[in-house]
Amino acid sequence: MKLLLRPTAKRTYRFLAEHKTGLIETAQFLALSGLTIVAVVVGLRGLRYDWAWFRVPRYLLHVTDDGIAAGTLLQGLGVTLQISGISLILAAVFGLITALFRLSRSFTANALAQVYLEAVRNTPLLIQLFVIYFVFAPIAGLAPFWSAVLALSLFEGAYASEIIRGAILSIPRSQWESSYTLGLSAPDTYRFVVLPQALRKILPPLTSQAVSLIKDSALVSTIAISDLTMSGSATVSNTFLTFEIWFTVAAIYLVINIALSLFASFLEKMVRVP
Amino acid sequence: MKTLGEVIVELEHVSKTFPGGIQAVQDVSLEIHRSEVVCIIGPSGSGKSTLLRCINGLEDVDDGRVVVDGIPLDKKKVHRDEIRREVGMVFQSFNLFPHMTVRGNVGLAQKRVRGRSDAEANDVTMELLEKVGIADKFDAYPGQLSGGQQQRVAIARALAMSPRVMLFDEATSALDPEMIGEVLAVMRELANEGMTMAVVTHEMGFAREAADRVVFMDEGRVVEVAAAADFFESATEERARDFLSKVL
Numbered sequence: 119m120k121l122l123l124r125p126t127a128k129r130t131y132r133f134l135a136e137h138k139t140g141l142i143e144t145a146q147f148l149a150l151s152g153l154t155i156v157a158v159v160v161g162l163r164g165l166r167y168d169w170a171w172f173r174v175p176r177y178l179l180h181v182t183d184d185g186i187a188a189g190t191l192l193q194g195l196g197v198t199l200q201i202s203g204i205s206l207i208l209a210a211v212f213g214l215i216t217a218l219f220r221l222s223r224s225f226t227a228n229a230l231a232q233v234y235l236e237a238v239r240n241t242p243l244l245i246q247l248f249v250i251y252f253v254f255a256p257i258a259g260l261a262p263f264w265s266a267v268l269a270l271s272l273f274e275g276a277y278a279s280e281i282i283r284g285a286i287l288s289i290p291r292s293q294w295e296s297s298y299t300l301g302l303s304a305p306d307t308y309r310f311v312v313l314p315q316a317l318r319k320i321l322p323p324l325t326s327q328a329v330s331l332i333k334d335s336a337l338v339s340t341i342a343i344s345d346l347t348m349s350g351s352a353t354v355s356n357t358f359l360t361f362e363i364w365f366t367v368a369a370i371y372l373v374i375n376i377a378l379s380l381f382a383s384f385l386e387k388m389v390r391v392p
Numbered sequence: 393m394k395t396l397g398e399v400i401v402e403l404e405h406v407s408k409t410f411p412g413g414i415q416a417v418q419d420v421s422l423e424i425h426r427s428e429v430v431c432i433i434g435p436s437g438s439g440k441s442t443l444l445r446c447i448n449g450l451e452d453v454d455d456g457r458v459v460v461d462g463i464p465l466d467k468k469k470v471h472r473d474e475i476r477r478e479v480g481m482v483f484q485s486f487n488l489f490p491h492m493t494v495r496g497n498v499g500l501a502q503k504r505v506r507g508r509s510d511a512e513a514n515d516v517t518m519e520l521l522e523k524v525g526i527a528d529k530f531d532a533y534p535g536q537l538s539g540g541q542q543q544r545v546a547i548a549r550a551l552a553m554s555p556r557v558m559l560f561d562e563a564t565s566a567l568d569p570e571m572i573g574e575v576l577a578v579m580r581e582l583a584n585e586g587m588t589m590a591v592v593t594h595e596m597g598f599a600r601e602a603a604d605r606v607v608f609m610d611e612g613r614v615v616e617v618a619a620a621a622d623f624f625e626s627a628t629e630e631r632a633r634d635f636l637s638k639v640l
Contacts, residue, residue, distance in 0.1 A: 292483065292485060292487040293487065293489065295450055295483070295487065296481075296483065296487035296488075296489075296546075298450065298476055299448055299450070299476055299479065299480065299481040299550070300476075300500070300501035300505065300549070300550070300553060301473065301476050301477035301501055301505040301553065302500070302501055302504060302505060303473075303504075306504050310489075310500055310504070311489055311500075314491050315489075315490070315491050318491070391490055391491050391533055391535060392533045392535055392536055
């Protein structure tokens with residue numbers, strides 16, 4: 119007996135010693151998961167809410183005579199993606215121009231960029247949206263969709279410009295000097311030497327700015343645009359599926375933003391310099 | 393000694409003071425002739441690099457005149473642009489463009505400034521890489537090369553512009569000892585081919601062998617200018633003799 123037991127005990131001990139950190143991690147993870155499940159179950163019981171998840175899918179996709187069509191929520195998602203997509207491109211353009219203005223020696227360009235930055239960064243986006251929608255849009259004959267795009271891109275562009283400016287400033291002076299001695303013009307130096315290097319530094323912070331933009335786009339529901347949030351809100355009023363619909367809407371935002379982040383890290387790997 | 397060609401670089405009473413009052417260069421006058429190799433030596437902080445950087449306008453002079461191949465380096469952008477096109481420079485820290493391959497580094501200015509086509513630029517690049525002995529690194533990135541190889545790419549990049557004069561700013565100071573030789577060999581070859589060169593260096597061996605003239609600087613002033621052989625055999629100035637006794 120003794121002869122048989124002793125090696126087993128030894129082996130068990132050695133196993134425990136070797137996998138100490140792994141075992142502790144596993145225990146922690148299981149404990150946390152368990153607590154979360156208990157908390158959710160207890161919480162839901164306390165709510166006394168009648169879940170009706172089965173009623174949700176029709177607001178994502180529904181069957182018509184012609185086949186399957188997008189439901190209210192996916193139609194709203196389409197609008198959100200359009201607004202965010204266009205705003206993202208415009209925000210990058212505004213950001214780049216503002217950054218270059220702030221780096222230029224021109225007093226006017228500097229003042230213009232500075233006023234824009236301070237005005238946009240120090241007032242709430244919601245107010246900016248209202249000002250553009252209620253004040254400028256009627257004057258300029260701007261559709262609500264474009265008011266939303268303009269407000270979002272101006273807002274995110276201001277933040278993007280600081281990211282871009284920081285990245286440009288982080289390119290060492292020696293890169294400018296060697297471009298200078300090769301006879302490259304200033305625009306060429308930006309285009310071929312500085313911006314390509316800055317872009318690699320910009321990608322991670324600009325991705326989180328893009329994620330912010332998509333989340334901030336929910337505000338456009340306040341100016342009568344049926345984006346994802348507006349569609350969610352409308353669906354809730356019609357169905358009283360408050361929790362199910364809002365959880366679904368949140369999950370859709372989550373999926374889109376995670377996909378965006380994954381795409382950005384893929385891009386980062388693509389442009390990495392050996 | 394070679395017979396002197398026409399003057400390519402002309403410095404007249406050049407002075408440069410940095411913000412904070414440091415007088416980097418004080419009243420320096422110097423002429424560099426076609427095909428001449430001038431080594432500028434002296435202790436750290438003596439203004440050698442600043443003087444070199446005044447030649448192509450990387451530093452603006454406060455006083456005096458700089459003329460390169462007949463073009464005055466003044467406020468006029470056309471003059472400045474022509475001078476920086478015609479003056480090649482090699483830096484201590486190579487300053488290659490890290491996001492471009494060797495081909496991109498050497499080809500960029502050829503295409504954008506000299507207006508060469510892709511094919512022409514590639515031919516010139518290949519030829520120059522062969523000359524500096526790294527033709528196999530055509531598609532490598534700077535990060536994949538050793539210091540010596542990077543510096544040879546930097547030399548090829550400057551030569552690709554067919555400059556009328558080459559400036560070397562401590563081109564070997566950032567290199568491991570075993571790589572200094574390969575870069576000096578390229579510089580020596582250039583000198584033999586008749587390239588006009590201004591070389592700031594701590595390599596006294598190179599100065600003695602390759603230079604036509606040696607300029608000794610201390611505290612922003614030119615203390616002595618002499619033919620290389622004369623300078624190393626019998627420097628006339630006390631300060632220069634003192635310096636040589638420490639570095640040789």
